[in-house]
Amino acid sequence: MPNIITRRGTIGLGAGALAAATLGQGAMGQQIQRAEAQAPRLPIESGATLRMLRPVRFVQPDEEVFRDNAARFTQQTGVQIRVDFVGWEDITQQTAVTANTGAGPDMIIGFGDAPHIYVDKLIELTDVAEYLGKRYGGWMFMAEKYGKRNNSNDWIGLPFGASSGPIVWRQSAVKEAGFEGPPNDLGQFLALCRKLKQMNKPAGFALGNAVGDGNGFANWLIWSHGGYLVDEAGKVAINSRETIAALNYLKELYPTFISGTLSWGDVSNNRAYAANECWLTANGVSLYFALKNDPATAPIAEDTQHTLMPFGLIGQAPQAGLTLNAMVFKHSRYPNAAKAFLQFMLESEQYDRWLNANSGYWAHPLRAYSASAVWKSDPKIEIFRDTMDNRFWNGYKGPISEASGAATADYIMVQMCAAVAAGQSTPEQAAREAERRARRYFRG
Amino acid sequence: MSVTAATDWSRVRPQPSALARLFDWKPFLVFICMLPAAALLLVFLTYPLGLGIWLAFTDTTIGRSGRWVGLENFEWLMGDPIFWSAVFYSVFYTAVATVGKFGLGLWLALLLNNHLPFKSLLRAIILLPWIVPTVLSAIAFWWIYDPQFSIISYILVDRLGILDHNIDFLGSTWPARWSLIAANIWRGIPFVAISLLAGLQTISPSLYEAALLDGSTPWQRFRFITFPLLLPILAIVMTFSIIFTFSDFQLVYAITRGGPVNSTHLLATLAFQRGIPGGQLGEGAAIAVSMIPFLVFATLFSYFALARRKWQQGEGND
Numbered sequence: 001m002p003n004i005i006t007r008r009g010t011i012g013l014g015a016g017a018l019a020a021a022t023l024g025q026g027a028m029g030q031q032i033q034r035a036e037a038q039a040p041r042l043p044i045e046s047g048a049t050l051r052m053l054r055p056v057r058f059v060q061p062d063e064e065v066f067r068d069n070a071a072r073f074t075q076q077t078g079v080q081i082r083v084d085f086v087g088w089e090d091i092t093q094q095t096a097v098t099a100n101t102g103a104g105p106d107m108i109i110g111f112g113d114a115p116h117i118y119v120d121k122l123i124e125l126t127d128v129a130e131y132l133g134k135r136y137g138g139w140m141f142m143a144e145k146y147g148k149r150n151n152s153n154d155w156i157g158l159p160f161g162a163s164s165g166p167i168v169w170r171q172s173a174v175k176e177a178g179f180e181g182p183p184n185d186l187g188q189f190l191a192l193c194r195k196l197k198q199m200n201k202p203a204g205f206a207l208g209n210a211v212g213d214g215n216g217f218a219n220w221l222i223w224s225h226g227g228y229l230v231d232e233a234g235k236v237a238i239n240s241r242e243t244i245a246a247l248n249y250l251k252e253l254y255p256t257f258i259s260g261t262l263s264w265g266d267v268s269n270n271r272a273y274a275a276n277e278c279w280l281t282a283n284g285v286s287l288y289f290a291l292k293n294d295p296a297t298a299p300i301a302e303d304t305q306h307t308l309m310p311f312g313l314i315g316q317a318p319q320a321g322l323t324l325n326a327m328v329f330k331h332s333r334y335p336n337a338a339k340a341f342l343q344f345m346l347e348s349e350q351y352d353r354w355l356n357a358n359s360g361y362w363a364h365p366l367r368a369y370s371a372s373a374v375w376k377s378d379p380k381i382e383i384f385r386d387t388m389d390n391r392f393w394n395g396y397k398g399p400i401s402e403a404s405g406a407a408t409a410d411y412i413m414v415q416m417c418a419a420v421a422a423g424q425s426t427p428e429q430a431a432r433e434a435e436r437r438a439r440r441y442f443r444g
Numbered sequence: 445m446s447v448t449a450a451t452d453w454s455r456v457r458p459q460p461s462a463l464a465r466l467f468d469w470k471p472f473l474v475f476i477c478m479l480p481a482a483a484l485l486l487v488f489l490t491y492p493l494g495l496g497i498w499l500a501f502t503d504t505t506i507g508r509s510g511r512w513v514g515l516e517n518f519e520w521l522m523g524d525p526i527f528w529s530a531v532f533y534s535v536f537y538t539a540v541a542t543v544g545k546f547g548l549g550l551w552l553a554l555l556l557n558n559h560l561p562f563k564s565l566l567r568a569i570i571l572l573p574w575i576v577p578t579v580l581s582a583i584a585f586w587w588i589y590d591p592q593f594s595i596i597s598y599i600l601v602d603r604l605g606i607l608d609h610n611i612d613f614l615g616s617t618w619p620a621r622w623s624l625i626a627a628n629i630w631r632g633i634p635f636v637a638i639s640l641l642a643g644l645q646t647i648s649p650s651l652y653e654a655a656l657l658d659g660s661t662p663w664q665r666f667r668f669i670t671f672p673l674l675l676p677i678l679a680i681v682m683t684f685s686i687i688f689t690f691s692d693f694q695l696v697y698a699i700t701r702g703g704p705v706n707s708t709h710l711l712a713t714l715a716f717q718r719g720i721p722g723g724q725l726g727e728g729a730a731i732a733v734s735m736i737p738f739l740v741f742a743t744l745f746s747y748f749a750l751a752r753r754k755w756q757q758g759e760g761n762d
Contacts, residue, residue, distance in 0.1 A: 093506065118507065422705055
């Protein structure tokens, strides 16, 4: 009996996939505006076959539609493609091995900084990128930042999408506290969190070693005060007046959190939010969908809203995103086929279906896809539409490099904040310690 | 004719070939037979160890192969408070957890050594924490220590009403450190208890009978019979336990990832954190290499304990 192993969630996802697939053949793709543009000439090598690695899916339809799009390419060109889905923790290491050994897959969709680390092992994708940019209303800010080599117009990666973690909050609680929504002003935001704490409906942000949520919060805190880890030239600049002001602000903000956030991992806030213990946090869209798809927590989803992280002193939402970034290796024997494939996947016939299949988990890199049906499918996810227009990235404001990725993975910013929140260090000590550790990574 | 026959006769037993003679030569045969084992050791033990030590003297990262930088990694670590905190906690963790494991393990072994109903079933149950894969028990403890959903907090706050707020096990330095030690002790007790139980059962009952006739107290019987005769096995089990505890990784990584603010990093977890997610393979290797002196010390401890056993048995060989 197959029913025994089929969980409710899987049925739901399957239905979603079906809906996405049906829609994809009809209405979807048509509302995407395209300009006339001359596609680059990419004569596909005879007998070409391709292998690609990419991170595993958030939702089942992601993989189904991606594979189906690849099968279309095979149908049209005769190029056989094998796509392997790799765990998120492993993709960085597998990219490193592929780049260093000059063997393995022709293309990898890795995370943001990977093409910048292995830049001399990759072929340039400028022709494809410029064509797509012209055709689809231009690349968005983060896409250009991650796609182009630092300080140049050479494209080394083709961003496929990004996800970010805005504020996720309970409408009822924030209203009860006397606010319409999370305010952009830092003082007001503190007042809101204090009020929530008084009402015993506290906010909570991860300060533990959580790669996504911990870094998201720490970056927001420093950036919203005008601080940054490294300057434009890649020199460590974390030990600044702005950082110390941010850490002093944290000293007042932290006591309003639910207890235990110093040991929170990436899933802790999801659990606390779903259990009505935490009423305001920062997270990707996954939390909302998890709540919405489970009848037991659907009322919480009903009461949930998303808002950009408070702007603070800088007039825009200080949040970065996790970016999917595709690259083609020099060792590939069929570079034209690989480039043609990536271009094919980003054309609206394929990309819009895929975007819809992801129901908002990934946001598009090309401006024309803002008109995609997915952003109208649920008003609560509309905010994720402009994710790639965020002006921030991990390692802001320095060049994207191996060091910026390593500093994120080693929680330098998170631990600076956590040390102050825990009362272990003064803001000055914590900023100095972060500077010392960051210098090690950014030693050049 | 007869001469020819004689030559024919000698040809029936052909001279063994050079190769055959070589294989009949015992030293060569021994060498050949050991070769596969030596190759295995070389490829799977010596090479990775050597590579690890070599990496510690380079600035290799995950993205690129490194250059020789001499002692630079170690010099950096000397000035790194996080490294020293990991050294301190590794030693503290090992010391406290070992004392705890041996205290409780020995007690458990003494209890199990008595005649109890369902003795074998009880012994099997005792082994459970040891049998369960570490990561599974770590995840169980992660839930037990969760700031919001801990079962301990639930019982104390919601059921008994003794406390008015949840316990924050992993949120600050010392509670987190003690919580991890408690988890490690829980996991380590069965190994100690079962090993010591095996040791207890080799002690001849006649010694206890003789002591009883001499009017000894239970404490005297433990102090002068059980303990000295258990000492050899105690020393070996302790050495293993110290080595396993010192190089523990899974419990800490699964429960706290070294947090809060690096206060529960052991050398093994710090080496992994710096080497793999942080990408600094050279520095990670240097941290791992710096564990070697401690482990050598533990091994020497075992060596001397073994030597002492010979001396002990010289008198009371039975």
